[in-house]
Amino acid sequence: MNSIQELFQKKDKNLLSIYFTCGYPNLEDTTKVISELEKSGVDFIEVGLPYSDPLADGPTIQDSSQKALENGINLDVIFEQLLALKSTNKTPLILMGYLNQMLKFGEEKFCQKVVDCGIDTLILPDLPMIEYENHYKQLFEKYGLTNVFLITPHTSEERIRKIDSYSKAFIYVVASASITGAKGEISNQQIAYFERIKAMNLQSKLIVGFGISDKSTFNTACKYANGTIIGSAFIKYLGKNGVDKIDGFIKPIIS
Amino acid sequence: MKFQPTKEGYYGQFGGAFIPELLYPNVKELEDNYLKILESDEFQKEYKDLLQHYVGRPSPLYLAKRLSEKYGATIYLKREDLNHTGAHKVNNTIGQILVAKHLGKTKIIAETGAGQHGVATATVCALMNLECTVFMGEVDIKRQAPNVARMKMLGAKVVAATSGSKTLKDATNEAIRYWIQNPETYYLIGSVVGPHPYPDMVARLQAVISEEMKAQLKEQTGNENPDTIIACVGGGSNAAGAFYHYLENEKVELIAVEAAGLGVNSGESAATSQLGEVGVIHGSKTILMQDEYGQIVEPYSLSAGLDYPGVGPLHAYLFETKRAKFMNATDKEALDAAFELTKIEGIIPALETAHALAVLPKMDLKKDQVVVINLSGRGDKDLETYINHLEK
Numbered sequence: 001m002n003s004i005q006e007l008f009q010k011k012d013k014n015l016l017s018i019y020f021t022c023g024y025p026n027l028e029d030t031t032k033v034i035s036e037l038e039k040s041g042v043d044f045i046e047v048g049l050p051y052s053d054p055l056a057d058g059p060t061i062q063d064s065s066q067k068a069l070e071n072g073i074n075l076d077v078i079f080e081q082l083l084a085l086k087s088t089n090k091t092p093l094i095l096m097g098y099l100n101q102m103l104k105f106g107e108e109k110f111c112q113k114v115v116d117c118g119i120d121t122l123i124l125p126d127l128p129m130i131e132y133e134n135h136y137k138q139l140f141e142k143y144g145l146t147n148v149f150l151i152t153p154h155t156s157e158e159r160i161r162k163i164d165s166y167s168k169a170f171i172y173v174v175a176s177a178s179i180t181g182a183k184g185e186i187s188n189q190q191i192a193y194f195e196r197i198k199a200m201n202l203q204s205k206l207i208v209g210f211g212i213s214d215k216s217t218f219n220t221a222c223k224y225a226n227g228t229i230i231g232s233a234f235i236k237y238l239g240k241n242g243v244d245k246i247d248g249f250i251k252p253i254i255s
Numbered sequence: 256m257k258f259q260p261t262k263e264g265y266y267g268q269f270g271g272a273f274i275p276e277l278l279y280p281n282v283k284e285l286e287d288n289y290l291k292i293l294e295s296d297e298f299q300k301e302y303k304d305l306l307q308h309y310v311g312r313p314s315p316l317y318l319a320k321r322l323s324e325k326y327g328a329t330i331y332l333k334r335e336d337l338n339h340t341g342a343h344k345v346n347n348t349i350g351q352i353l354v355a356k357h358l359g360k361t362k363i364i365a366e367t368g369a370g371q372h373g374v375a376t377a378t379v380c381a382l383m384n385l386e387c388t389v390f391m392g393e394v395d396i397k398r399q400a401p402n403v404a405r406m407k408m409l410g411a412k413v414v415a416a417t418s419g420s421k422t423l424k425d426a427t428n429e430a431i432r433y434w435i436q437n438p439e440t441y442y443l444i445g446s447v448v449g450p451h452p453y454p455d456m457v458a459r460l461q462a463v464i465s466e467e468m469k470a471q472l473k474e475q476t477g478n479e480n481p482d483t484i485i486a487c488v489g490g491g492s493n494a495a496g497a498f499y500h501y502l503e504n505e506k507v508e509l510i511a512v513e514a515a516g517l518g519v520n521s522g523e524s525a526a527t528s529q530l531g532e533v534g535v536i537h538g539s540k541t542i543l544m545q546d547e548y549g550q551i552v553e554p555y556s557l558s559a560g561l562d563y564p565g566v567g568p569l570h571a572y573l574f575e576t577k578r579a580k581f582m583n584a585t586d587k588e589a590l591d592a593a594f595e596l597t598k599i600e601g602i603i604p605a606l607e608t609a610h611a612l613a614v615l616p617k618m619d620l621k622k623d624q625v626v627v628i629n630l631s632g633r634g635d636k637d638l639e640t641y642i643n644h645l646e647k
Contacts, residue, residue, distance in 0.1 A: 051550065053424065053536070055431050055432065055435075056275040062418060066418075075548050098535075100534045101549040103533065103535065103549060104548060105548065126274060126275055126535065126538075128272055130263060130271075131271065150276040151276060152276055152279075154277075154438060155276060155279070155280070177277060177435065
């Protein structure tokens with residue numbers, strides 16, 4: 001059983017996950033951000049690998065990646081930082097990056113490093129299903145890794161069913177047809193989409209992301225899913241307030 | 256057919272559709288329909304009619320006598336610079352705008368480097384009365400001002416890409432992001448790059464170049480096959496078009512010329528095949544300039560149309576299988592070649608095209624060797640760069 005499945009056994013409602021970018025705002029902040037998030041009561045953490053050309057991310061996350069890369073972050077440093085946390089951190093981590101990073105680092109080496117850091121769940125938004133079926137499924141299984149797939153309001157039912165059968169951790173329900181960081185409240189159209197997915201009675205847990213930014217959007221999304229991921233809103237807060245004030249972002253959402 | 260993609264869009268290990276789920280329905284819709292549309296009688300009739308009466312095809316195949324004399328070979332220029340809008344780009348935009356219409360799309364987005372594809376897209380959108388938004392790097396907006404003005408005059412909205420190197424790669428990122436947020440739009444990609452089926456669709460639409468070349472060579476020389484075809488490569492659409500009907504005929508030498516910028520090993524270059532490794536960019540697996548951690552390296556060329564860190568997957572495959580020979584030319588070599596062609600043939604080429612011309616002095620040519628250079632575009636848009644060089 002992977003770490004996220006274990007988590008769901010203990011708690012499967014109102015889960016809050018936070019996305020953050022490694023090496024942002026400062027090179028050494030990766031471990032501090034994770035510890036502070038853990039202290040604040042976040043259920044699991046999405047660790048973002050900064051990438052030069054992040055297609056699925058909005059300007060906030062892209063800027064944080066750019067800053068982190070300028071700070072000198074790279075995969076070797078990230079794996080070192082994560083390894084240093086392994087013995088103390090109890091909050092499940094999932095790793096989010098783009099396929100080219102894994103390709104260049106070496107697929108097997110990448111998988112081994114991820115496992116060494118105690119991580120068993122990945123999000124690679126540009127990994128196509130056909131590549132997963134033909135190659136990566138087997139590779140990830142060899143290392144005991146599981147891949148999280150995204151679905152959107154435009155994903156067909158047939159495809160959602162297939163994704164459901166491949167998902168061991170959860171399905172990432174993209175709240176709207178948008179890149180990360182889209183603003184605004186949750187619309188009736190989005191609620192209809194959440195209801196449609198809920199009514200499909202999938203075996204997988206559902207985590208909603210993209211456009212979740214505060215207590216109100218968190219609460220709404222949690223009515224239809226097991227939890228949410230917040231990214232851009234947290235990155236913005238972190239950029240403004242720094243690592244020591246993380247509690248001030250999390251507490252108002254989960255209290 | 257070794258150089259045709261598989262059903263999933265792979266040329267050997269290259270190609271495919273590496274896109275976020277958010278784009279899957281759009282790309283799938285196009286994948287399911289593009290061949291049906293392209294092969295339909297209705298499309299063919301309309302496409303050919305527009306190419307002839309609107310674009311001005313067939314473009315001439317011109318025997319460049321003085322250039323031939325200078326380099327000791329028989330050199331023909333395929334005059335894509337004489338197309339409406341001044342480059343080969345319009346062959347593709349005419350085709351894709353018809354595809355978009357068949358799919359019922361009303362809003363068009365595009366990315367552009369030198370502005371040639373942006374102008375060609377804005378033109379066909381004006382022609383078809385469709386809303387047009389063009390993404391262009393902030394740096395390119397400055398260095399290609401005449402094309403920006405043309406796009407605006409044609410009614411297009413030009414959006415500046417301000418991330419990264421602020422050039423073509425970033426304009427492409429911005430276009431893709433806009434597409435994710437506006438899935439009802441049609442993304443009119445300007446080169447043989449991007450997720451399947453774009454590389455194949457764009458190559459098929461540019462293949463009109465080699466199709467005409469065959470007939471024209473047959474008429475002018477008695478033989479439809481040249482010995483050598485030379486074309487510049489950024490993403491690679493003019494090269495794909497010039498090579499297309501000769502890909503399977505290995506007797507025809509194919510030469511792809513990349514921009515070396517200040518020199519291949521200067522750190523300021525866009526010679527992807529020399530500096531790149533296998534990677535994923537803008538939705539396809541190809542050869543890509545990247546650092547040891549897979550971060551995309553910002554390319555450099557004086558020519559806005561060639562400073563792209565990847566090449567189309569077909570070209571990556573041509574490079575890997577050695578079917579095409581990859582050469583390169585520096586900024587200076589390209590400028591010298593542009594001035595030379597202007598002086599001895601009275602043709603001012605685009606700076607991109609000048610890279611193809613710039614390899615002539617580096618080749619071991621024979622007098623009866625029939626060489627076709629794809630003159631992909633005209634140089635009006637580069638006048639400011641040329642003027643700066645004149646003054647030096």
